[in-house]
Amino acid sequence: VSKGVKSGAITPVFCGDAMLMRGMEQFLDGLAWLAPSAEEKAGEVGLDVDGNPVELQVNEGASPAAIVFKTVADPFIGKLSYVKVISGKISTESQLVNMRTGNTERIGKTVMMCGKKQEDVKYIGAGDIGAIPKLTSTNTGDTLCSPAHKVVLDGVEYPNPTLSMAIVPKNKGEEDKVAQGMLRLSEEDPTLKFTTNHETHEMVLSGLGEQHLDVAVSKLKAKFGVDITLKKPKVPYRETIRKKVQVQGRHKKQTGGHGQFGDVWIEFSPCDSDGLEFGERVVGGSVPKGFFPAVEKGLRECILKGPLAGYPVVGLSAVLYDGSYHPVDSSEMSFKMAATLAYKAGMPQANPVLLEPIGLLQATVPDANMGDIMGEVNKRRGRVLGMNPAGEEKQTVEAEVPMAEMHDFCTYVRQVTQGRGSFTFTFERYEEAPSNVAQKVIEEAKAENGDD
Template identity: 55%
Template sequence: MKDYTTGSIRNIALVAHGGTGKTNLAEAMLYNAKLIDRQGKVLDGNTVMDFDQEEVKRKISINTALASFEWNDCKINIIDTPGYFDFVGEMIEGTSVADGVIIMVSGKSGVQVGTEKAWKVAEKNNIPKIIFVNEIDEEDVDFTAVVNSLKETFGKSIAPLYIPIRDNGKVVGFYDVIHAEARKYVTGGNEPMDLPAQYESEVKENTDMLSEAVAETSDELMEKYFNGEEFTKKEILGAVRKGIDECSIVPVLFGSALKNIGIKALVDAVAEYFPAPNEIKQRTAYKPGTEEVIEVKTEDGEPLSLFVFKTLVDPYVGKLSYFKVMSGTLTPDTTLKNIRKNEDERISRIFTMCGKKQIEVKKLSAGDIGAVNKLNITKTGDTLSDSKCLVEFEKLVFPKPALSLAILPKEKGDEEKISSGLSKLRHEDPSFNFYNNTETHQLIISGMGEQHIDVIISKLKSRYGAEVTLAEPKVPYRETIKKKVTAEGKHKKQSGGHGQYGHVKIEFEPGFNEGLEFAEQIFGGSVPKNYFPAVEKGLQESIEHGVLAGYPVVNLKATLLDGSYHPVDSSEMAFKMAAHIAYKNGLEQANPVLLEPIGKLVVIVPDHYMGDIMGDVNKRRGRILGMNPIGDGLQEVTAEVPMAEMHKYAIDLRSMTHARGSFEFDFERYEEAPNMVAEKIIAESKK
């Protein structure tokens, strides 16, 4: 591949609802660009982009994949992102460096939840869009209905550039709205044809739709539109390009990824209409360590800077970092500063990618996308910058993990292997977390959903030989008391020689501190002062386990009132034991209760799911705190819900809202658990 300057580069992300055919589309593009001799299929497990073992096994995309090819004097970098919601982190990584997105829509299913999510990501980041309606070869696909659904969902920016022409259900040609001509498919291309009469109204409707979108791009064209004057081809093409750049026009094309229909027209549109990296606003840049925004020009002559948007870790090959050249020109054997670590990182060899295949190159211009291996300290989201002109790009932000599970090793002694494997996997997937819960003594993994966690666990086994089982995380309950009592504790033991003797009288009552509040009111030296710390330490150890179900005790005040000692047999250990005994005797009589953690739940859902959400919160023993309309037909519901009722909320919410809802849940406080709940927890603790 020859060297390309910034103005000839197109960075395009493929986004869609899962299973729509993005990877098959990427395969068709590579086939038409003559990078591959045979077009593979996802279901056959032989595509260029789905090369990971898990992807081949599951027949879905899991990782963001790259491929570069030449087309009409352009270099096109395709970024194939997963469509399934559990792998949203990959879509965030891929779109972070895209200068345009192709939103793929199923001709059979039309606008789906994933279509809406992909649109929102592109809109949020002001990324130009083209929509590709797939499966047009299927007889039951109604292109007009799909376009109407797109307009209803996304507004008047939708503008079809081509209309399929059918004969007896089969697509035999198309109408080119911009050039106002019908063409039929022939071997090796297409040729002019007469427009069938039944398509005249549809052609007029779509021509009017495009004219209206064109008119919106400038005052001059709007005036011409209202005066009833026709636009020239040059005006239409210029307006479409301008409208795409400004996100006010979203062209719609059609085809079939599997049957290789409409692919050349789509790639032509990518090269013709999508902006080059220097024609669109890039990721926000800051002066390192500050919030001061600085300008970075996507030009070859500028100081060099890279943004690392994706990391792959192979246990045999090592680490591979995908990056975008944000400014300057990258050549091999370059040393840059890692801004996060403030350390130098040496780039020895640079590559472009075609799936898993690394193609070594000698230069990458500003705006281009490539890969480098064996970076020591760099991870996803890092900026590498010329040390003489430091800059840091806006970091990647991932949604909070929605589902947490406990990880249990199948083999004793595998704990270190599991933690090490998870750490390596998190290098390539920062959208999941794991941590040791010191209170419940469980290793917890948190991900976007069941499928996400399942893939991580599968990789943990296949790559690092660590087998685990998953379980519901334990809920960190607490215990406290509601009544003031006084209790004695006496530890007396004689076994020859020095004995053991400690005796205390302690008042226990509800306290206001989170843990133990210790005081003493000893008169007359019944317990010497040098034993006070031992009594307090004994109580501190005791409150780690309550008398109901063994959970930590909170909000407890203990006052040492009296006691006795022996001048020879008393010791710190004896008074610690006496405190333990007094604690157990006292708390059993102090009306102990179980406390459960309560969290604040914030759910965002479309209006028409409000009834389901409120009913579900009630079933979970929750309390609705408020409802707030936030625009775009969405409502924000705030509630308080016991943590014990939230274990699989991510799965249930996805089912209730057909994946259109999102939520966050954060711990708020502890409350006394209802009797039925407390009795069940206490009974389980006795098993």
Template identity: 50%
Template sequence: MSKIQAEDIRNLAIIGHSGEGKTSVCEAILFNGRSTDRLGKVPDGNTVTDYDEQEIARKMSISLSVAYTEWEGAKINLLDVPGFYDFEGEMNEALRAAGGALIVMGANGTVTVGAEKAIAICQRAQLPMVIFINGMDKDNADYAGTVAALKQNYAGKIAPIQIPIMQGQKMIGYINAIKEKAYRFSDAGLQEIPIPEDMLPTLKEMQDSLTETAAENDDALLDKYFSEGALTRDEIVHGIRKGIYNVNTIPVMAGSALQNKGIINLMDEIVKYMPKAKERREMVATDLMKDELTGVSCEEDGPFAAQVFKTVVDPFVGKLNIMKVFRGMLRSGSTVYNATTGKSERISQIYLLKGKKQEPVSELGAGDIGAVNKLISTNTGDTLCDENAKVKFDAIHFPRPVYSMAVYADKKGEEDKIFGGLNKLSEEDYTFTVEKNADTGEMILSGQGETHLDVINKKLKAKFNVSAALRTPRIAYRETIRKIVQAEGKHKKQSGGHGQYGHCKIRFEPFDGDFEFAEEVVGGSVPKQYIPAVEKGLRECLPSGVLAGYPVTGLRAVLYDGSYHDVDSSEMAFKLAAAIAFKEGLKNAQPTLLEPIMRLKIRIPEAYLGDIMGDMNKRRGRILGIDMAEGMQIVNAEAPQSELSKYATDLRSMTQGRGRFIAEFERYDEVPAAESEKIVRARQAENN
């Protein structure tokens, strides 16, 4: 395509609830813009933006995908974002590059959770948005009810700019309130028709509302409206554009992406109303030359500055870094500076993307989105810039992992291949982690939910041809004692020649710490040269307690007496004697299990507070306090780690996807007797 200016670029993130038709909207836009020659369908697995094997198999988006088309002299960059909860990090990546959001929601008479969250995110980020009510071809479509629900939730912001023409329950056309024209859908496209007489009052009401909305967004227009009682069509468009830019106005349109009805109108309004790339607010960055904050605006002739917002890793093709150019021009063959790593990178080939299709170009200008391959030290979130104008953008925020499983190789000996593959996948997905649990020895894969980890596991098989099994992680229980005891350990063995003799008496005490060794030997009953062997023998016993074989903590051991033999005593004999004393002493010291306790911050709407508190009690948890932030209840609680393995899934179920939480290790607490017996029996069965 020919060189395009930032003035003519619209960067849109397509967001909303899972299953509402975001990918279908993208497909229809691409088809209408002649970027594709056929209208793909998600059920058929042939859409541009859902091209991954798992996306096709699951019939849902799992990864951010980029495509573009041209319409009415503008380039529209589409960022198709998964709507499922487990892939929230993809939305954060998209919103870093987008200049506006297209929120797709169903015509079901309510505001879905995904739409609710999408609008809230855009409001916090001050990101202009437009709502498209999809599925108007369905028998139960309720446009009026959906708009009413939106107006109730977002009073004073919702601005429908078209009126659907219905036949029964289905949308057969629409009236454009600003153009004052009516259109009917037909096989040949849009057919202009007279405005139905019975809809003229509704049209007049909507025009009055749009005029008031436009006036409220501009002081000069407000003065004119008060003095003259009317605005021109251009003034109404200007006022609405200004309201959209300031996130005071959210226009609403409707149609059916699957039937490609209402999409052309949507595209017209995107070009007309949504902010141009050049109009995006300044991006805050750190000027590395001056060590101060600075604003980076969309200047086409300024020094180059871009940020990688998405990385795609392919074991055969390599790594593809997708970036948004915020300032200046990126050219093939140039050298740029990575302000995040401090290294220079050579730009070989630049691409424009249409899903998996890569179109080579020689340059990428300010406000545009494209991709570069073969960068050595560049990853998601990194800033690339001119070496003589070093700036660094803030890192992209990613949600913390909340759901964990242990990873095992299906085939023995493939562990290294699995973890090598997971490390590669972590370059394109920053919302999961892989680390070894020092207490259990298991490799733990942590992500956003069951579906997320299942996707990662299947990607391992598809991309790296290695199979992994995911299992519930072991809990890192520990053992301790509750009373002071004295124990004697004697190791005596005679087998010809020198024998073996070690004898020690040790007092075991509960201790506020991990482990401490002390000695109170008097009279040389245990020679000094053997005392370190006693301590070593005890420390070697700590990893396996007497109750269920879990590591021992909270123990103080005091060597206070013993005996030795001039010839037969040795360090080994005293080590073995200490081990005997350890096992004997801990059995009689009321051993007990300890479990890890997690500190939780649970963020929920107030309506779910009772359910969350009741559920926490069932999990042996306790509520520490409740705060409020941004209209949400923040529940501070503690609960045993063993009760939280499925909490991410359960919390979503209880709150219809509106709840979130983070958990951090707090301390170890004693396990209740009934629970302790179950754990010991399970451990014994496992060992047998």
């Protein structure tokens, strides 16, 4: 049996009771008796600076090289990096290079973990695992090695997050606390991603499924004392126009001293751009050149909020072609205001439409679940592009699906395939939203703005 386990032909299975700790002695004795020693099996092949393979032997006398395989974020003791030392030894006061960042990390302390207890040791030798506290810029999967003998070890490959939820703190004013806690937890668990969406003004947490995010929420409460709730994140829609219009924006205000006067004629039309394309064809000096930047600035501020639901406007061409000015009362501010008035008057007339983000879905599922997945894609307003065999009686379905419909797709795939299916979903482009969808989004935006 021992020979079979050592060669990899036999996989031993042990029974035990984690609550009453029964069977633990047999398990540990079995490991000592069955499993090969680090010297026999723990050597690895890394890559040197030029990308050539380098074989590392488990040898305490060699140059140190270790891989960080786990990170624990503790609010009291700080960051604890668990390392597996492949060759050499890591001792206190040694200096190692992090091959991902290129920074030198000074090792202040080396510890062995005995359950949750830390036992200080002089060094962690080759073939052993231990922990190093307070490594500032080192993350899970990083290689630490000697500056004289640089080598990169195989990191840990993690799956991409598939479910994103918006975070709402239960108590107002705790946003900073939530962000700090989540960043610490994402250091600990590389499959968690925490971002702040500046467009929708939401904090978004992404993970591998509902259970994963629930665990993160309870960890945040237990470790950092912050309560949060999760909700469906907002979808970043866009707006554009479908018709060419010519409008006037005239701003005139008379006060005690200087007045304000700005008058512009602008032609708005659709174009292929990610925002605003500004141009001018003013003849005869009806608007002095010095005021063109003010008109453009006014329009650039305006396109951040579209006429339908307040989403940013894309694909808009604005050409200043006429206007008038006053030698005394005209100023940059007056022309900026005139441009704003022209935008507000022209956009509703230019047949504005709502654009929704479309993503490319690649779902790999067992053959038996193909029909379910394709039916679900159609139900979510998706278009199936094709299927490819993925080996092991699996198929990959490719489809384009609106992002708004993909929120709980991760849960559906897991249920239907009993956890054997996986998928990736990446943003592709924006497309005009169907009128019934657009109407619903516009109503929701108006209700929310009304609340604000």
